[in-house]
Amino acid sequence: MNRRQFLQLTGLSAAGTLLGLHPWTTVSMAQTRSAPSHSPKRLLVIFLRGAVDGLNVLVPYRESAYYQARPNIAIPQPGQPGGALQLDDTFGLHPALEPLMPLWRQGSLAFLTASGSPDLTRSHFDAQDYMETGTPGDKSTSAGWLNRLLAILPEQDPVEALSLGASIPRILQGTMPVANLPLGRGATRPLPLDQAQTAAAFNRLYSGQDELSQTFQEGLAARRTLRSHLLAEQQAERMAADNGAPTPINFPEDAKRLARLMRQEPKIRLAFTALGGWDTHIDQGGSQGELADRLGSLGQGLAVLAEELGEVYADTTIAVLSEFGRTVRENGNGGTDHGHGNTLWLLGGGIRGGQVHGEWPGLERDRLHQGRDLAITTDFRDAIANVLQHQLQLERSQLSQVFPGYGFGKMRSLQICR
């Protein structure tokens, strides 16, 4: 399947010119071709760009090495003022992530410790690329693994993959079309192109088989599918604007918008968004401070997502990734530098939650990666593949299409899905 075949299948290429005048035809055609199943399984990936400090997210509160390495920024033990929220006998959660505790108790939130990409780079940009292409160490892969996954999913629709953000990130780049929507308010406002006459004129301009025309046609089709939801969203935002002050960091608001779109539009199977600001080299703080503020808004946003997804949450898996972890030892400026292993977060109805999965390597010096960073005991691809297999029902051969050249050594032993 490539973009051209896809467009022919959804009747958007040459015929799109005519369909342009009849917005609803496109939608009804897509529906008759393959009625969406009653409970499509979905995957939402949230990428924390800049490398979040996983050791202050999932706190190994029994480790004296943790407290020795972080005299100023460690999260105190559970029960202490500002202490971690106890998860089990080994780990606690950053107190700013309190909004997630109901999901933990209800058994739909899990963490995978000491996880990440095996490549040794400490470059943000290489590490992000590797995690997004799904081929760590290999720069020749251009497409992202979510795009390859999109090609495998049975139903094909222009809104099957939705990226929240103004551009298409590496993880979704590739031959399959992807819809996107900018973050923040203003993204849902009507556009001149929503008017049929205007759209028809542009349709003539972009009726070809070239990349630009195809991208335009996909955008128009996606916009038509999402239009009514966007209008409803706009209405809701107008009401909300009267009620509360805008949040300093907008993730909860964007999360709400994304969740509503996913709930109302079953055709959306894959979604992606990225959040920045995790590169805390100075003053990251402990239980309070800069990282705590960011985690607070992330936790709040994830809780909003789960709540707003409603019954759809049961069929959704949310994976929270970051390119690498941060140094075990705090630096001299109350921050942490680039490290290696991190924590992967998993939420959703199909997740065996209320547990920390994976193998904890410990923080003694001889257990550390290169003597300074948390080691990796589970490749992130094993975890994602496990979710794809159990939640999206991918075959083993399809997993190899998503993550080519990988052996999935640990996938089977992981018990992260129900």
Place this chain on the structure above:
Amino acid sequence: MPFKFWILSLLFWLGCLVPCFAAEMPDSAKVGHLLDRISFGPRPGEVAQVEAIGIDRYLQQQLNPTTLPESPPLQQRLAPLETLRLSPPEILRQFTDTRQQIRDLQQRQQLDTATVRSINRQTTVVNQQAQQAKVLRSLYSNRQLEEVMVDFWYNHFNVSIEKGLSRLWAGDYEQRAIRPYALGQFRQLLGATAYHPAMQYYLDNWRNTAPESPGARGAYRGLNENYARELMELHTLGVEGGYSQQDVTTLARIFTGWGFCQESTRADGFCFEAQRHDASAKVFLGQAIAPGGLEQGEQALDLLANSPATAAHISYKLAQYFVADDPPQALVNRLAQKFLATEGNIRQVLLTLFQSPEFWDSQALNAKFKTPFQFVISSLRALNLPVKDPSSLLTFLNLQGMPVYGCESPQGYPNTEIAWLSSDAMLRRLSWATSLTRDRPLRNRLNGQPPAANLPPVNPNELAQTLGSLSAETRDAIATSPPNLKAALLLSSPEWMYR
């Protein structure tokens, strides 16, 4: 067997030769191409003006911008933006209102979120004026190549107004550290960015302290690797430039003690605090660094600026910006040779680039997808619209994912098609072009007029002349469209999406 070999090798050479040495573009396309690449796009009548003086003369003028008088209307528009003339210490004094705030900043205590927010509110005007100045200069400066290179180097040495005190200093950073060297020596440019407090804060080096030094206390107790790593990975050698984690740590030690202070004797506010510096001898990139203070950093910058890896990295980025997303390696190599031979003379490297067959190859014609900023600025230049209030442009650029001075990642914004072409971007560009050319309120807002003011409608024939040649398909689509959409379709045409 030998015969087969010859046939195969002949096919191999033909296969390579044809794309390697494709045809030069037609003469009629050359000036348009040049203006697309070394300026923010042609203004009405500009192609004819350049044709009249000739490409070589135009290039020489643009490469030596001080010979070009700056446009008086631009100077008039910049005059009221008074924060542009304040130095970093002056801005800090003027825009942090309480003594306590300044003391907090000077004593480098951690600021609470509420204080940061209050400073942010007060300082919005500084950001807005810097952003406005950038838009106005890009639109109206006669020194277009200088503006393009300021844009290129700012992005290369990116500093974001989203982080800490850098938000106050982005404008000064561009004026003081980037603009004077945009066509000069790379080493001076590198040095100016290294010293500027906007960079010191953006990549956290102001707190970088030798742990065993007498000045190590409070929040200044140890090393911070952030600047050292990005300096090598992004600013100079490139990620595959052959440095190790040990080099990162050593370079961080070399830059200990570099920072900012209000009482600085330098106008940019830079201070070197010897009591926080590791003055010991070091080995960096295999070279001995003698014991010393500030000069250790200077020596490291020399090493980095003169490295062949830096020449290759900068040459690749220039070729990608000016020629093609995947630039010809032969061109990159020649630029790198010139870079090394001239000790990083940017003007000489650019001249080599603009005189290269690759730059004038027909494959390069219209091969670069415009970034949102380039799309907006080139459209307004083509319309020759008098812009007095660019705030609606800034909002549009935010929605397009390219806020001015707001790139959070030290990598800066990409300039490739794959990074910027998305379905939503297409819809929004086309919609913006429609509002701009058809709806009066947007144009009036840009022009600083009341929404209902009576502006003359855009003349699509004049616009078409400025835009240059269009395909038959585009011309047909426009010919069959309603008159009030013709100008919008021109600015939305596939040809105009590229430069």
